[in-house]
Amino acid sequence: MSIISTRKDGDVLVVTSNNPPVNALGQAVRKGLADAIAAAAADDAVKAIVITCEGRTFFAGADITEFGKPPVGPSLPDVINSIEASTKPVVAAIHGTALGGGLEVALGCHYRIAVASAKLGLPEVKLGLLPGAGGTQRLPRVVGVEAALPMIVKGDPISAAAAERIGLVDKLVAEDQLAESGVDFARSVASAATHPVSSARTDRLGSGLDDAFFDNFRKTELRRLKGFEAPEACIEAVRAAIDQPFAKGVKTERALFGKLVAGTQSRALRHVFFAERAAGKIDGIPADTPVLPVARVGILGAGTMGGGIAMNFLTAGMEVTILEREQVPLDRGVSIIRKNYERSASRGKFTAEQVEQCMGRLTPTLDMNDLADCDLVIEAVFENMDVKKEVFAKLDAIVKPGAILASNTSYLNVDEMAAVTTRPEFVLGLHFFSPANVMRLLEVVRAGKTSPAVLKTAMALAKKVAKVAVVSGVCHGFIGNRMLSPRQQAANAMLMQGIKPWDIDDALTGFGLPMGPFQMADLAGLDLGWNKETSNGETIRDVLCERDRRGQKTGRGFYDYDENRRRSPSQEVEAVIAAFVAKSGQAPQSLSAEDIRNRLLFPMINEGARILDEGMAQRASDIDTVWINGYGWPAYTGGPMFWADTIGLDVVVGGLKAFGHDVSPYLADKAAKGERFNS
Numbered sequence: 001m002s003i004i005s006t007r008k009d010g011d012v013l014v015v016t017s018n019n020p021p022v023n024a025l026g027q028a029v030r031k032g033l034a035d036a037i038a039a040a041a042a043d044d045a046v047k048a049i050v051i052t053c054e055g056r057t058f059f060a061g062a063d064i065t066e067f068g069k070p071p072v073g074p075s076l077p078d079v080i081n082s083i084e085a086s087t088k089p090v091v092a093a094i095h096g097t098a099l100g101g102g103l104e105v106a107l108g109c110h111y112r113i114a115v116a117s118a119k120l121g122l123p124e125v126k127l128g129l130l131p132g133a134g135g136t137q138r139l140p141r142v143v144g145v146e147a148a149l150p151m152i153v154k155g156d157p158i159s160a161a162a163a164e165r166i167g168l169v170d171k172l173v174a175e176d177q178l179a180e181s182g183v184d185f186a187r188s189v190a191s192a193a194t195h196p197v198s199s200a201r202t203d204r205l206g207s208g209l210d211d212a213f214f215d216n217f218r219k220t221e222l223r224r225l226k227g228f229e230a231p232e233a234c235i236e237a238v239r240a241a242i243d244q245p246f247a248k249g250v251k252t253e254r255a256l257f258g259k260l261v262a263g264t265q266s267r268a269l270r271h272v273f274f275a276e277r278a279a280g281k282i283d284g285i286p287a288d289t290p291v292l293p294v295a296r297v298g299i300l301g302a303g304t305m306g307g308g309i310a311m312n313f314l315t316a317g318m319e320v321t322i323l324e325r326e327q328v329p330l331d332r333g334v335s336i337i338r339k340n341y342e343r344s345a346s347r348g349k350f351t352a353e354q355v356e357q358c359m360g361r362l363t364p365t366l367d368m369n370d371l372a373d374c375d376l377v378i379e380a381v382f383e384n385m386d387v388k389k390e391v392f393a394k395l396d397a398i399v400k401p402g403a404i405l406a407s408n409t410s411y412l413n414v415d416e417m418a419a420v421t422t423r424p425e426f427v428l429g430l431h432f433f434s435p436a437n438v439m440r441l442l443e444v445v446r447a448g449k450t451s452p453a454v455l456k457t458a459m460a461l462a463k464k465v466a467k468v469a470v471v472s473g474v475c476h477g478f479i480g481n482r483m484l485s486p487r488q489q490a491a492n493a494m495l496m497q498g499i500k501p502w503d504i505d506d507a508l509t510g511f512g513l514p515m516g517p518f519q520m521a522d523l524a525g526l527d528l529g530w531n532k533e534t535s536n537g538e539t540i541r542d543v544l545c546e547r548d549r550r551g552q553k554t555g556r557g558f559y560d561y562d563e564n565r566r567r568s569p570s571q572e573v574e575a576v577i578a579a580f581v582a583k584s585g586q587a588p589q590s591l592s593a594e595d596i597r598n599r600l601l602f603p604m605i606n607e608g609a610r611i612l613d614e615g616m617a618q619r620a621s622d623i624d625t626v627w628i629n630g631y632g633w634p635a636y637t638g639g640p641m642f643w644a645d646t647i648g649l650d651v652v653v654g655g656l657k658a659f660g661h662d663v664s665p666y667l668a669d670k671a672a673k674g675e676r677f678n679s
Helices: 027-042 076-084 101-109 122-126 135-143 145-154 159-165 177-191 212-219 228-243 246-261 264-278 304-315 327-344 351-360 383-398 413-418 453-462 480-495 501-511 519-523 541-547 570-586 593-613 618-631 640-647 649-658 665-672
Strands: 005-008 012-017 050-054 090-094 097-099 111-115 120-121 170-172 295-302 319-323 362-365 378-380 404-405 427-432 441-445 468-472 558-559 567-569
Touching: 012 177, 027 076, 076 101, 076 135, 076 640, 090 101, 090 177, 090 570, 097 101, 097 558, 101 120, 101 135, 111 177, 111 319, 120 159, 120 304, 122 145, 122 228, 122 264, 135 228, 135 246, 145 212, 170 177, 170 304, 170 404, 212 228, 228 246, 246 264, 246 468, 246 558, 264 441, 264 640, 295 304, 295 351, 304 351, 304 427, 304 558, 319 383, 327 351, 327 362, 351 362, 351 453, 351 468, 362 383, 378 383, 383 413, 413 427, 427 453, 441 453, 441 618, 453 468, 468 618, 480 501, 480 519, 480 593, 501 519, 501 593, 519 558, 541 558, 541 570, 593 618, 593 649, 593 665, 640 649, 649 665
Parallel strands: 012 050, 050 090, 090 111, 097 120, 111 170, 295 319, 295 378, 319 362, 378 404, 404 427, 441 468
Antiparallel strands: 005 012, 427 441, 558 567
8 A cells, every 4th residue: 555545535635644653754755745736736626635644643743764864855845835835725634643744734734624632733842953844934824923932932732622722723523524524624615716825824923023022932931941952943933934924934944944953952852752762672572572461559658759659550540559557647648649639630730520530549558458459569668678678578478479569669679679579570670750740750670580571561551651661770779870879979079179069060050950969969858868876077968967957958958048948059068168178188179160060970971881881771872761851861962871972982981081980891992992872
């Protein structure tokens, strides 16, 4: 069967794409569309045209695997121009998602109909790009600048109903009647004297949209996109739609697109896109490995982490039994889960009915025997190996054979936990990140005896609860926390060289990370692991805790905090650090922000190389996925390993040697050969 097929329904030509899985607009699709439009133009019996798609979706975007390759015509802009130039009306019949180039095709059509479940959007900004086939020029002309700007700059799709309200969709049709409705609609407009041409419209562009309008949009909408280049380019392109004729605006759009697609940020964000998809591909699992049925999940611990984990499964429609040792913390945990759902409902994420449905799937209990029939049990108890082993031994005796037992440990050896059970092949780690109901990352820890079916089931469950899952081997801290450790050591070493904590933190926030190591320490609490009875002022942290500077919770830590928890440098802390530096006999040093950044990040790259060398991560891009989704590493740099590739592995090796670190042989070898972590 050809990718683009045509059939006549009376005087209407139905043009259908069948390019699974998402009808990406690759060269064969583009050529097929162009040929079909040309054939319709030459056929006097055809009075109107409908463009539709087989499978689960309308065109869901360009084929980004073509980026960076020599172009093969026809180009998408040329195809869209030919659609728009048709003297016979063209109707886009949309289901699934019309995204990116798909929506640009629809904008080139004279009319658009959609089923109610459809979503429409221009998400190119999320790949560090902007719509490059006229989308930044046609969309404002069709729906107005106020509606178009957030769609283009933020990249979030909108519902078909919202699209109808703003004039992007002309008619909503029944889910099971899209094909017939498309033909009927096309026939109803075939005899009209004129048809709306998106590029020719000016009635929705508005007036009075000056610099203040765009500046206000930046202030209110772009705070979370700080550091990204594409959003500003999108704004510039939309301004061109107002200030320039269509043809000139398209040239502006293409120039901006060309600059972005050749830039480092877009390469990084495209790497992130493919990295997330590659993370789901697991080595050593036969294709015919079954996915085990999981209908009921048990959670040990109703605290912040346990409650957050439970919400993931409740939201996905699964039954959850949550266990605590005492009634008060159990009630408190259930109450927090409800409050979290109600807060989300107040923001429009859930209806009141959906909140009650989620809570109705939750069974709180004080009796571990109530977990007996669960298909998966996740413990989220205190991070202590003896406690974990005791829990696993009890669960093994109570929970039905064949059920999966998982630990939410952040650091500990999952093999040791599996060893106290009679079912080590059904044991693995599921490391959720806090807050577990919000953070996208899930580290799936493959223990030594974890069966392929259990690992495949865990990955499938991660997808069901909307997590980005990455497989790790068993090692201290797995992937993310293991790499965090050398960064903290480097930060502490710089303190002893007289570098101020705020200068260290600012070097990382300036790079794009959400916070630095000492901000993070204040947030977690400086007294974590600190013992008042045995403390003798040996470290800077000891002294701060002894002075009741224990972090944000006491209003003072490495920083002083106001009532809104805004940080400011502390003269007291500066004096404490100066005393330690003087006692050590070192002369205080001064480092640039770049030097500080490299001293913090290069040891992380080194540790990442060791993780790869040991086989604890399957691929470098998995490490990037962990750090972007679990620790807030700026996506526009591609993740730590991609960033190292960008600046050059030889630069990293040289820096590590200068800082006195032992360089991973794996890293040194790649640098010597001029290779990259990510091919």
